[in-house]
Amino acid sequence: xxxxxxxxxxxxxxxxxxxxxxxxxxxxxxxxxxxxxxxxxxxxxxxxxxxxxxxxxxxxxxxxxxxxxxxxxxxxxxxxxxxxxxxxxxxxxxxxxxxxxxxxxxxxxxxxxxxxxxxxxxxxxxxxxxxxxxxxxxxxxxxxxxxxxxxxxxxxxxxxxxxxxxxxxxxxxxxxxxxxxxxxxxxxxxxxxxxxxxxxxxxxxxxxxxxxxxxxxxxxxxxxxxxxxxxxxxxxxxxxxxxxxxxxxxxxxxxxxxxxxxxxxxxxxxxxxxxxxxxxxxxxxxxxxxxxxxxxxxxxxxxxxxxxxxxxxxxxxxxxxxxxxxxxxxxxxxxxxxxxxxxxxxxxxxxxxxxxxxxxxxxxxxxxxxxxxxxxxxxxxxxxxxxxxxxxxxxxxxxxxxxxxxxxxxxxxxxxxxxxxxxxxxxxxxxxxxxxxxxxxxxxxxxxxxxxxxxxxxxxxxxxxxxxxxxxxxxxxxxxxxxxxxxxxxxxxxxxxxxxxxxxxxxxxxxxxxxxxxxxxxxxxxxxxxxxxxxxxxxxxxxxxx
Numbered sequence: 001x002x003x004x005x006x007x008x009x010x011x012x013x014x015x016x017x018x019x020x021x022x023x024x025x026x027x028x029x030x031x032x033x034x035x036x037x038x039x040x041x042x043x044x045x046x047x048x049x050x051x052x053x054x055x056x057x058x059x060x061x062x063x064x065x066x067x068x069x070x071x072x073x074x075x076x077x078x079x080x081x082x083x084x085x086x087x088x089x090x091x092x093x094x095x096x097x098x099x100x101x102x103x104x105x106x107x108x109x110x111x112x113x114x115x116x117x118x119x120x121x122x123x124x125x126x127x128x129x130x131x132x133x134x135x136x137x138x139x140x141x142x143x144x145x146x147x148x149x150x151x152x153x154x155x156x157x158x159x160x161x162x163x164x165x166x167x168x169x170x171x172x173x174x175x176x177x178x179x180x181x182x183x184x185x186x187x188x189x190x191x192x193x194x195x196x197x198x199x200x201x202x203x204x205x206x207x208x209x210x211x212x213x214x215x216x217x218x219x220x221x222x223x224x225x226x227x228x229x230x231x232x233x234x235x236x237x238x239x240x241x242x243x244x245x246x247x248x249x250x251x252x253x254x255x256x257x258x259x260x261x262x263x264x265x266x267x268x269x270x271x272x273x274x275x276x277x278x279x280x281x282x283x284x285x286x287x288x289x290x291x292x293x294x295x296x297x298x299x300x301x302x303x304x305x306x307x308x309x310x311x312x313x314x315x316x317x318x319x320x321x322x323x324x325x326x327x328x329x330x331x332x333x334x335x336x337x338x339x340x341x342x343x344x345x346x347x348x349x350x351x352x353x354x355x356x357x358x359x360x361x362x363x364x365x366x367x368x369x370x371x372x373x374x375x376x377x378x379x380x381x382x383x384x385x386x387x388x389x390x391x392x393x394x395x396x397x398x399x400x401x402x403x404x405x406x407x408x409x410x411x412x413x414x415x416x417x418x419x420x421x422x423x424x425x426x427x428x429x430x431x432x433x434x435x436x437x438x439x440x441x442x443x444x445x446x447x448x449x450x451x452x453x454x455x456x457x458x459x460x461x462x463x464x465x466x467x468x469x470x471x472x473x474x475x476x477x478x479x480x481x482x483x484x485x486x487x488x489x490x491x492x493x494x495x496x497x498x499x500x501x502x503x504x505x506x507x508x509x510x511x512x513x514x515x516x517x518x519x520x521x522x523x524x525x526x527x528x529x530x531x532x533x534x535x536x537x538x539x540x541x542x543x544x545x546x
Contacts, residue, residue, distance in 0.1 A: 044084040270483055276472065
């Protein structure tokens with residue numbers, strides 16, 4: 001075992017959070033050891049293995065509002081939704097404005113309402129004021145290579161005239177992934193007081209006899225050689241799942257304490273759900289410029305609608321975004337929905353009654369089933385919220401007949417939705433993660449009321465026929481997807497009994513241990529993709545450590 005120089009700060013992880021903390025702390029004069037498990041060559045994916053289970057079935061369940069239904073997460077989610085590589089999650093980003101366009105990340109600027117309490121959904125206010133985080137958002141945009149991006153569209157661009165007091169037009173922005181895993185990583189390599197080590201996996205955390213201070217970290221490289229260091233301060237920035245798993249193993253080994261049993265709890269994601277489809281009474285391409293990917297000020301943007309702060313309060317809904325995507329008509333029939341539910345039944349466990357209902361829908365519309373198979377097996381682009389071009393005549397897109405109304409929704413934090421330790425161990429001897437998650441009744445009710453709200457507002461402007469999720473064959477509990485927005489698990493709170501870190505991201509029981517990344521989020525920040533907020537909070541932490 002080799003000892004390495006003891007830095008002021010050791011940052012574990014080179015994703016956006018780790019790089020932001022390391023670069024900011026180094027700029028303030030601190031020496032930083034920046035350690036990354038991946039080396040860009042070795043396949044370390046097996047270290048991310050784990051399993052997914054229902055929270056509603058947990059024997060120690062305490063949340064009576066959880067309901068049975070399809071999960072957002074497939075069984076292989078923990079393996080497919082994480083990575084170990086220089087640049088972290090930025091190497092997994094996959095959004096493209098066109099098929100041959102650069103890989104980008106979708107970001108949204110959070111708003112004040114996203115940091116406020118919403119008692120109907122057990123959403124706490126953040127222990128740090130929104131204005132303080134807001135003061136770092138411009139720096140966070142610069143971190144991604146964006147200069148003064150406009151998140152509100154100009155009046156000159158056409159979009160549907162939905163009531164802006166309820167559904168506000170907004171922009172998503174799409175900085176290139178290389179801004180992180182090339183530009184910021186290069187900055188770290190070239191900064192004199194940052195020592196970057198790749199291929200180093202954190203193996204052990206050692207604390208003093210009182211468990212109140214980290215005294216030593218042990219890393220193992222891809223060849224099995226071990227290294228130890230004794231930094232003054234430690235920052236875990238290993239990802240939304242891995243931060244919890246590392247600390248849970250340290251608790252299991254008696255090195256870190258969790259007196260209130262809060263570690264790993266309140267795991268969240270943004271459910272990606274379809275509210276319905278619009279069969280427009282005009283040329284679909286006319287609405288495309290705002291709702292499809294396009295350029296503004298040299299950056300790719302995508303128009304969407306955001307449920308306003310006033311509507312969140314008056315309607316008592318979870319905040320959501322509304323994105324409109326051109327789609328073939330064959331993909332939005334009841335038969336198509338039934339086929340999708342059957343394909344995904346291996347994740348959602350349909351009952352015998354539900355299974356027979358879906359098979360019956362297939363037999364009612366065999367022509368649609370055949371068209372669906374032809375579409376799935378055919379060649380050509382499959383445009384969706386991560387791939388644009390449906391409104392661009394240069395892409396020669398055909399068979400676009402309807403507009404899918406897609407939504408990204410805030411989630412209600414539940415104490416029972418959590419990261420636990422499973423029985424299985426990795427080849428390094430550490431227990432693997434188990435993700436426990438279920439929908440809750442308030443979330444389901446908010447979803448259906450959101451469908452009705454959107455139906456009402458499209459009916460007012462008379463632009464076509466709106467078909468809601470129920471008319472398309474959705475079950476009571478919606479089938480949704482995930483954007484791999486892993487939040488919670490090491491929640492920020494003023495009270496140690498309701499979280500893991502304080503307002504400065506310091507572990508409540510360990511004075512020199514800090515956590516960076518979306519795992520500290522007390523809420524999902526509304527519908528906003530978490531990464532811009534992650535960078536802002538991490539830059540703030542870098543200033544605090546310095």
